[in-house]
Amino acid sequence: MHDIRLIRNDPKSFDAALERRGVAPVAGEILALDEEKRAISTRMQEAQNRRNEASKAIGQAMAKGDKDTAEALKAEVAEIKQALPALEEQDRELSRKLDDLLATIPNLPAEDVPLGEDENNNQQASRWGDPRNFDFDPKEHADLGPALGMDFETGAKISGARFTFLRGQMARLERALGQFMLDRQTTERGYTECNPPLLVREESLYGTGQLPKFAEDNFRTTDDRWLIPTAEVSLTNAVREEIIDDLAQPLRMTALTPCFRSEAGAAGKDTRGYIRQHQFQKVELVSICAPEDWESEHEHMVRSAELILEALHLPYRKMLLCTGDMGFGARKTYDLEVWLPGQGAYREISSISWCGDFQARRMNARYRPEGEKKTAFVHTLNGSGLAVGRTLVAVLENYQNADGSVTVPDALLPYTGGMTKLEPVA
The missing domain is CATH 3.30.930.10 (Bira Bifunctional Protein; Domain 2)
Structure with a gap:
């Protein structure tokens, strides 16, 4: 398995090393999946954080007797809970796709390995x-x-x-x-x-x-x-x-x-x-x-x-x-x-x-x-x-x-x- 951070940092070198093994460039596809996954992960994390903040605010509003605010926060929490499973499933699916792609890519040859086809x-x-x-x-x-x-x-x-x-x-x-x-x-x-x-x-x-x-x-x-x-x-x-x-x-x-x-x-x-x-x-x-x-x-x-x-x-x-x-x-x-x-x-x-x-x-x-x-x-x-x-x-x-x-x-x-x-x- 390859280190995704190395591919992010230097995709050209990654593709160049694969080319030495006769493998077509794949860094672009990897990074596109990685970017999509990280975007979903960020949205999921933000939603989870907001759910936790709103849940905490519900108790504070109830303690002050502010029922309207509490009800609005409850509605927001319910909406987040309903949306989270879909985000979590997207995150799992993108992780699977990324892992499956990385799992089919051969190791990178050492620099002193001679170039050749067979x-x-x-x-x-x-x-x-x-x-x-x-x-x-x-x-x-x-x-x-x-x-x-x-x-x-x-x-x-x-x-x-x-x-x-x-x-x-x-x-x-x-x-x-x-x-x-x-x-x-x-x-x-x-x-x-x-x-x-x-x-x-x-x-x-x-x-x-x-x-x-x-x-x-x-x-x-x-x-x-x-x-x-x-x-x-x-x-x-x-x-x-x-x-x-x-x-x-x-x-x-x-x-x-x-x-x-x-x-x-x-x-x-x-x-x-x-x-x-x-x-x-x-x-x-x-x-x-x-x-x-x-x-x-x-x-x-x-x-x-x-x-x-x-x-x-x-x-x-x-x-x-x-x-x-x-x-x-x-x-x-x-x-x-x-x-x-x-x-x-x-x-x-x-x-x-x-x-x-x-x-x-x-x-x-x-x-x-x-x-x-x-x-x-x-x-x-x-x-x-x-x-x-x-x-x-x-x-x-x-x-x-x-x-x-x-x-x-x-x-x-x-x-x-x-x-x-x-x-x-x-």
Whole structure:
């Protein structure tokens, strides 16, 4: 959500920032609604004040025996009472319209975010690791996986497209990846492990920006709850409608959860394989911090994700997303893209975003700066540390052998119960 005061003070800058994201100017429409609402609010407040003054004057007139004045004042009070509900309803309706409009406008990009329309305009910030030289033609995971327990057919039979049934050694490897990531983030990077709800209320999705604009990308239950598309929703909303008294240090949370996405906005993309599923596992990282700490916290979160890839010896590159490729709630985003030799391409495995106070305003999440009486909105950050399924894909493709087996990375051996290699089975 945007600060209406900033739009009032500098509508041209607001529209200019939106233009960088390819959004048409909207400040004029916002300010027209805002002016109409404030006019109604003023009329309503004046009417309420006059009603209170007249009510008080009635008693004074009655005490003096001035019945004519008292009757006239009673008539005026009755007229005001009759008019107030309509003013109150107008005020509520204009507030709703203004909030609905503001809720559909994406966050403003940071000044150093490159201008661009799509992923082709993203900028590489760094690269780590050298892709492995194979002495055979590496396979894509969708061709390699079925013999190792990645059962696409059974998943589709049970649930339809974009669902996969993992068996035996493959299921064990995915579990090992999730536990390894979670342990690294909690023991080495300062994140507190959480086990949050997978079903959330509508206001929780609104708070992190998935609603109202992206309703079709999420699954809704019959009792008007929503399956989380990412644990970002549950973790970030932990501070919704809260005032944090001590935010000298960022509040860092992590969770390994199933995530659910309808992928309505990704029709036709990655329909083959395990890259884009309706249900998947992810280790989410969320940080709540004071405004002055956002930059160092963003760097910390990016590094937390990078270290997982480096521990697994998976080559990757860090990309600064352009204005046209950032998420709705982000001000600045880095994507980590892992090398997939079967595809011969880098593919996104983590997206780490600073959202400023955009989500905090939607959630009314605040803190009390030290030594001050007034509160201020917190800043929120979120990222994957990492997407477990996509990391599984990366391990399969980077650690495959000519005979169709896959060697387990050394970092995962403490989690695999003695399994050092995935072997093809009939």
